[in-house]
Amino acid sequence: MPDVTHENIADIFGSKVFNSGVMRKRLPKHIYASLLKTIKEDLPLEKNVAEVVANAMKDWALELGATHFTHWFQPMTGITAEKHDAFINPTEDGKVIMEFSGKELVKGEPDASSFPSGGLRATFEARGYTAWDPTSYAFIKGSTLCIPTVFCSYSGEILDKKTPLLRSMKVLDTHAVRILKLFGKDDVKKVTTTIGAEQEYFLIERDMFKERKDLILTGRTLFGAKPPKGQEMETHYFGRIRGRVAAYMADLDKELWRLGIASKTSHNEVAPSQHEMAPIFTNTNTATDHNQLVMEFMQRVAYRHDLACLLHEKPFDFVNGSGKHNNFSMSTNTGENLLEPGDDPVNNKQFLLFLCACVEAVNKYSELLRITVASAGNDHRLGANEAPPAIVSIFLGEQLTAALKSIETGKPVKEAKDLVLEMGVSTLPKLIMDATDRNRTSPFAFTGNKFEFRMLGSNQSIAGPNITLNTIVADVLGNYADVLEKADDFDTALDALLQKSVTENKRIVFNGNNYSEEWVEEAARRGLPNLRTTPEALAEYTSDKNVKLFARHNIYTPAELDSRYEIHLDEYSKTINIEALTMLNIAKREISPAVVTYTKEVCDTLLAKKSCGDFIDVSAESTLAERLSQLSGKFIRSIDELEKILAGAQDTASAQAEATYYCDQVIPAMEELRKFADELESLVGKKYWPYPNYEDILFYI
Ligand code: ADP
Ligand code: MG
Incomplete structure (x- = not known):
């Protein structure tokens, strides 16, 4: 594998991924077309396709030095699992040939008894299945071809995080397409949710890590006196990246780029020894797989540099802990970002509908969103003046808040003019100001053309939060579509619907300082839930409202939701x-x-x-x-x-x-x-x- 240089970066990018470019080159035309249909249009895989794809995958993997393959899946542990099988098959003359069948590609039968099942499975009921997810590309890690798969039990209960994620993406797709049809967009065949997951982490000297049993066993320091210096000088955030860290980041980028992960931004974070990486966003399924790989490679690459990468939410007291920002939007197959306000957001009804759907979803199911980020590690951060509080609210900024107010009252908003930032130095370019300032303290902030869900812990899979996010937004969009499809006059019905939605859900919008004591009181007055700890939050998981929501959209059966509740309590x-x-x-x-x-x-x-x-x-x-x-x-x-x-x-x-x-x-x-x-x-x-x-x-x- 050649080294990455600025000349060959484009060739190296994705070089370990069996992506559509490789498929086009290596698969017969009709097979490629059929697989593409499965990927792009969610059509079931045709029978003969798997056999041909398996063979092409194997040849490609062998050329890149692979000797093994694995079904790579995401059980309820929150991390990934793999069991390696060599491609070898014995021949009569005592030798082996390298083989990989369509059956091996499509289905695996790992022992399911030692993964968390929350009471769905007894230890003796061991059989589980993994099944190929053709919508996430296979890739090579070390000398192993990894095939992204879903994971379920012998009796069909889901035991992983990918299956419900794919289901939730499909539900959102269905209802968003219904809505867009009403706006006359018949060419839209599919709506995909998109995610960019910013990942925070700490890097420390490996020799010191080895001396701390608490870091080794629990991921965080359980003891440690307050140091004379912490983060009070504010010199680390965006500070000069020192040599060893820069070398680590460069190495990490190369590994990620080879895997087709578009690592884009790297910088120092607030706490000493804390850093962040942000990739370019992609569809939620791929972004979730990628974030698992990002966390894995952050740790592997650290090892190579005699460093240890800490992904725990609170490795050290007295300085900030680490989180993950889940940037969320929805995008059509025709390339439209549904949360893009355009030049005239106030009159952009389609945008306002999708915006209101998000606001309504978050307001109706704020407990559920809180639950998706509840963990022992994250309890140290939420509400500790370094991350959003445990109270879920939405930041929209002045302009959009005014737009919603106008929907509610029916009175037009004042025209906003471009504001120019005057720097007082004639040689500097004039900067057009953004419509709103940033608000770092908000759990769920609108940031221009996407929502940023900021409560996630650094260590967690992003699957859980996105399963919920997709499902609740889909639920609201479905309700909207039910009303609007029946309407005699679309425009009048739409105005009435938006007005109702804004009026009923405006309590969730808060543009102020989420860290302040006053907000805790104000939120209580508004009736917003404040679930301070993980056990308090989890107690709401299987409420009637939540059971019905997931059952209504076939994401989880009541038994599956119960099992997840048990698993999270047990983990805590x-x-x-x-x-x-x-x-x-x-x-x-x-x-x-x-x-x-x-x-x-x-x-x-x-x-x-x-x-x-x-x-x-x-x-x-x-x-x-x-x-x-x-x-x-x-x-x-x-x-x-x-x-x-x-x-x-x-x-x-x-x-x-x-x-x-x-x-x-x-x-x-x-x-x-x-x-x-x-x-x-x-x-x-x-x-x-x-x-x-x-x-x-x-x-x-
Ligand atoms: P910041 O949080 O510092 O404002 P950026 O604006 O650079 O950061 O974006 C943060 C993340 O949001 C990046 O991972 C970026 O790819 C992602 N992002 C941008 N647009 C979208 C979108 N339409 N959908 C999902 N994620 C997006
Ligand atoms: Mg961010």
């Missing part, structure tokens, strides 16, 4: 349990011995000095010894307390009660233990401390 409880156990382990086996050794050193010095005679001042040693022993007493008692409380989790009556117990009882006990450990860290000599501290880690590379 297990995460906190592992964190608590890791804390206890580090406290007892690393911190305690360090404190004992250092205290002995102080006491030995005290005794030695004392033995020299009364004329020597021992106040420093005695004060230190006193503080150390007082603190370590409290520390040991908080270890006992956490152990006792943790044991109590066994006695909870249900998965929901268990998660709530971890949240309300175990987390505060963990915080108490950390407090004493961190105080000890700032008192004990550095060379005695068992692991690198925050300033070592955050300011090293």
Whole structure:
């Protein structure tokens, strides 16, 4: 594989992907045409196609050095799964030939018993199926041909994140096309949702990572005293990218470009050692697969550079954590972005309809959107003045808010003139100002021609949020289409419909500071839900409204939704349990011995000095010894307390009660233990401390 240079970047891009260009070259014309129809028009795959495609795929993969293939799928763990099979097939003469059949391409039968199923499957009911998703291109990773697949159980229940995502995209397509027909756009055959997922991450020295059991086992630091310097100087955001990080980013880009992932923007983020990558948007299915690969390659490439990439939502206290911005829009097969306001948004009825549909969807199902970003890791960020609060609201900006007001009241909006930014220097170009300023604090912000859902955690799959987003917007569009298709006069009916929608859903629009205390109060007055923690949010998951929504659109059966509820609760409880156990382990086996050794050193010095005679001042040693022993007493008692409380989790009556117990009882006990450990860290000599501290880690590379 040649190296990437500016001369060959266009050739290298997608060179490890069995994309439409490769297909066109390597497949017979009619097979290529048939596969393209499947991909572009969602038609079922014709029988003979798979066999021919499999063979072409295999030849292509072998030429690029592949020896194995795998069905690559996305179980409910939130990450990807793969089981490698070599292409080899034995021959009679004791040799092998390289083979790959249509059947192997289309269907796999992995053991499904060890993946989360939320009670849908018992361990003995092991059989599961994977099935080829021809709408996401196959690619080569290492020496393995990866075939994106969906994953379900023997009895057909879905066990993955891709199947419901594809279903939700289809539902949105159906209803958006119905709407566009009403606007006379008969040439629109398909509407696809598009996503650009900005990904934040931390990069730290690998040697330091290896010294921290908490980072290795839980992805975040469970201890760590506040460093003298954090992010208060505001020098890191968009700061100069230092050499080692730049080399890492360049290497990451090359890997991603080969996989056809259009990594576009890289920069330093707010916290020290924190960075971000944004790709160019693509359809939601591909964007979801790509984001999984982005997270995987961020970690792989870091390893190669003796670095560790941390994707946890809150690796360090005292500085910002990491999130993911899910930029969402809808686009037609004729190339129209349905959230593009155009020159005259106020009179662009089609745009206003799609905008109102999003507003209504988010207002009606704000709990559900909140649930899709609920996790133990993300609980550290939401509402902590570094990411949006747990209250879902929409930022539209002045111009669109005025447009909605005009729809509601029927009074026209004042003409907005282009505002020119005057820089006071005649040689500088005049800048036309955007209609609205940015609002970084909003959970769901309109940003020109798309919505940016900003509550996602850095570590999570974007599938969940987009399944919900697609389904709720589709639901509203479907309702609109039902009304408008029956209308005698389309324009009058449309005006009435939009007016009703704006009036009923305007409470969700908030253009102010989402971090402020006043907003929490105002949101409560507006009746907007504020689901602060994961257990609180998950408790709403299987509400009647949500069960009906997903069943109505055939996304999840009630049993499938229930299973997801169970899986998320279980994941939450297990995460906190592992964190608590890791804390206890580090406290007892690393911190305690360090404190004992250092205290002995102080006491030995005290005794030695004392033995020299009364004329020597021992106040420093005695004060230190006193503080150390007082603190370590409290520390040991908080270890006992956490152990006792943790044991109590066994006695909870249900998965929901268990998660709530971890949240309300175990987390505060963990915080108490950390407090004493961190105080000890700032008192004990550095060379005695068992692991690198925050300033070592955050300011090293
Ligand atoms: P910022 O969040 O800093 O304003 P950008 O405006 O550069 O960033 O865009 C952020 C992300 O939004 C990028 O990944 C970009 O590709 C994506 N994006 C742009 N247009 C669309 C669209 N129509 N649909 C989905 N994502 C989009
Ligand atoms: Mg953004």
